[in-house]
Amino acid sequence: xxxxxxxxxxxxxxxxxxxxxxxxxxxxxxxxxxxxxxxxxxxxxxxxxxxxxxxxxxxxxxxxxxxxxxxxxxxxxxxxxxxxxxxxxxxxxxxxxxxxxxxxxxxxxxxxxxx
Amino acid sequence: xxxxxxxxxxxxxxxxxxxxxxxxxxxxxxxxxxxxxxxxxxxxxxxxxxxxxxxxxxxxxxxxxxxxxxxxxxxxxxxxxxxxxxxxxxxxxxxxxxxxxxxxxxxxxxxxxx
Numbered sequence: 001x002x003x004x005x006x007x008x009x010x011x012x013x014x015x016x017x018x019x020x021x022x023x024x025x026x027x028x029x030x031x032x033x034x035x036x037x038x039x040x041x042x043x044x045x046x047x048x049x050x051x052x053x054x055x056x057x058x059x060x061x062x063x064x065x066x067x068x069x070x071x072x073x074x075x076x077x078x079x080x081x082x083x084x085x086x087x088x089x090x091x092x093x094x095x096x097x098x099x100x101x102x103x104x105x106x107x108x109x110x111x112x113x114x115x
Numbered sequence: 116x117x118x119x120x121x122x123x124x125x126x127x128x129x130x131x132x133x134x135x136x137x138x139x140x141x142x143x144x145x146x147x148x149x150x151x152x153x154x155x156x157x158x159x160x161x162x163x164x165x166x167x168x169x170x171x172x173x174x175x176x177x178x179x180x181x182x183x184x185x186x187x188x189x190x191x192x193x194x195x196x197x198x199x200x201x202x203x204x205x206x207x208x209x210x211x212x213x214x215x216x217x218x219x220x221x222x223x224x225x226x227x228x229x
């Protein structure tokens with residue numbers, strides 16, 4: 001079945017450590033996104049990518065980095081510069097948005113916590 | 116900048132009753148799309164319903180319907196015949212036509228009571 005796979009489900013980060021969250025999709029979608037979810041704050045956009053080898057910062061990109069070397073993959077690195085990384089991270093994808101009211105397909109998320 | 120506001124942090128409804136969740140948004144543009152997403156305790160986000168702003172007819176999906184008031188910039192979700200499985204966080208979302216950025220509200224936690 002087609003879908004989005006996020007791994008790991010739970011991740012723990014030590015002080016000063018960089019960690020990478022994986023996101024893979026087999027939906028042949030062009031666009032991919034990373035959102036951060038905190039209690040009471042909804043979903044906030046970290047980065048998004050419209051095509052391979054291109055990505056744009058969202059509203060809260062500081063302390064995060066991404067790459068888009070393959071259409072299927074959009075990993076997110078939480079760097080040591082992100083001082084409050086504890087959150088639920090959601091990866092999503094969509095087809096070409098010019099087609100209309102295209103929905104986001106979401107992965108099952110990664111809960112990141114600081115040790 | 117566009118914003119989405121959900122003013123009801125928590126709501127509850129008796130099983131089989133009807134409940135309406137509110138959402139307002141702010142934009143100066145005329146072409147956009149609106150969405151309601153459901154996040155059950157599993158935390159998997161699921162699309163409930165979507166609406167194109169150029170369509171005057173309100174979208175419906177089985178027990179779920181919207182009341183889209185473009186002039187008032189309001190997009191409420193009505194759930195009829197509520198079921199225990201409707202217990203979830205519900206997020207309203209907005210996207211401008213031709214852009215990739217989806218903007219989400221802060222969510223409404225709905226609890227359906229047996």
